[in-house]
Amino acid sequence: MNDMEALKDRVASELPGATLVLRAPNPPRATAAWWLDIDHRGHQVAVEWKPKRGFGLTSPAEGFGEGADEVAHDAESAAVRVLQLLRKRAYTVSPAANALAALRQQRRLSQEELAAALHVRQAAVSKMERRADLRISTLRKAVAAMGGELKMTAEFPDGPSVPIEGFGEPE
Amino acid sequence: MREQLAATLNRVEDEMTPFPFDPHHLDSSQARRPSARMYPVQDDNVNDVDGHPEVKRLMSVGEQTFIRTNGAIEVRSKRMPDGSLARTDTGGTRLFRRAGADGRHVWEPQETGRR
Numbered sequence: 001m002n003d004m005e006a007l008k009d010r011v012a013s014e015l016p017g018a019t020l021v022l023r024a025p026n027p028p029r030a031t032a033a034w035w036l037d038i039d040h041r042g043h044q045v046a047v048e049w050k051p052k053r054g055f056g057l058t059s060p061a062e063g064f065g066e067g068a069d070e071v072a073h074d075a076e077s078a079a080v081r082v083l084q085l086l087r088k089r090a091y092t093v094s095p096a097a098n099a100l101a102a103l104r105q106q107r108r109l110s111q112e113e114l115a116a117a118l119h120v121r122q123a124a125v126s127k128m129e130r131r132a133d134l135r136i137s138t139l140r141k142a143v144a145a146m147g148g149e150l151k152m153t154a155e156f157p158d159g160p161s162v163p164i165e166g167f168g169e170p171e
Numbered sequence: 172m173r174e175q176l177a178a179t180l181n182r183v184e185d186e187m188t189p190f191p192f193d194p195h196h197l198d199s200s201q202a203r204r205p206s207a208r209m210y211p212v213q214d215d216n217v218n219d220v221d222g223h224p225e226v227k228r229l230m231s232v233g234e235q236t237f238i239r240t241n242g243a244i245e246v247r248s249k250r251m252p253d254g255s256l257a258r259t260d261t262g263g264t265r266l267f268r269r270a271g272a273d274g275r276h277v278w279e280p281q282e283t284g285r286r
Contacts, residue, residue, distance in 0.1 A: 019255070019256050019258070021249075021256060021257075021258055023218075023230065025215075025218060026218040026219045026220075026221070026228075027219060029215070031215055032214075032215045032216070032218075033215050033216045033230065035230055037249055037256055038256075039255060039256035042254065042255070044250075044256060046232045046233065046249070048230075048232070050215060058232045060233075061232055061233050061249065067210060068232070
């Protein structure tokens with residue numbers, strides 16, 4: 001039994017009722033990736049394991065061509081983190097996560113809660129939080145949905161600060 | 172086909188994101204680490220599909236991409252329409268498909284294909 005098969009057995013043992021889909025390399029290759037997709041009461045985690053390279057963990061499990069959000073270098077730490085994500089219905093944090101993600105977490109909101117306030121799907125919030133750049137109008141709406149107000153100021157070393165208004169506001 | 176997909180993705184990432192290309196992500200001898208940049212699927216995530224020798228399956232976090240030797244391509248989510256996890260390779264929602272040069276889609280049998 002390899003590390004990925006052991007992880008699958010452990011999750012199945014500790015979270016009875018979880019759906020686990022294991023995909024082995026076809027044909028078998030020593031260094032190829034194994035995938036384990038897990039759904040526990042609607043909360044999903046994708047695990048990619050490459051022998052000698054470690055585990056990649058991502059939740060929510062969505063995205064094309066994207067690398068894992070988090071890395072676990074050994075089987076034990078991977079198992080602990082996967083079980084934590086599933087039990088607490090938590091999400092991994094993308095290395096591309098922007099200030100919006102930090103702000104949401106500071107306000108103790110889940111992606112689902114922010115999505116409901118914005119009338120979009122949770123996946124849309126996830127994508128917003130992975131963008132390196134956001135429209136001012138998008139950021140303004142997100143901040144408003146969290147109960148705040150976006151204010152921008154241009155600051156200059158040799159002059160007074162200037163409030164910036166009119167960008168990204170409803171017409 | 173894979174080379175075209177890889178070149179397209181790399182160009183989009185170069186032009187639309189601030190994250191530089193890191194060749195270590197393509198080197199299987201390197202320990203893995205998270206990255207903010209998207210990378211094309213590499214050989215260690217390309218698999219055969221039982222019963223469909225013309226089709227290769229490319230794995231990624233949320234989707235599977237199927238490419239046929241005729242150039243047909245199909246992208247499927249790992250989730251079903253109700254959001255639950257698909258238990259089979261073709262059980263997830265189909266997100267995109269395009270026929271190959273001969274007009275056949277990824278799973279279309281040779282004998283019933285369009286001319």
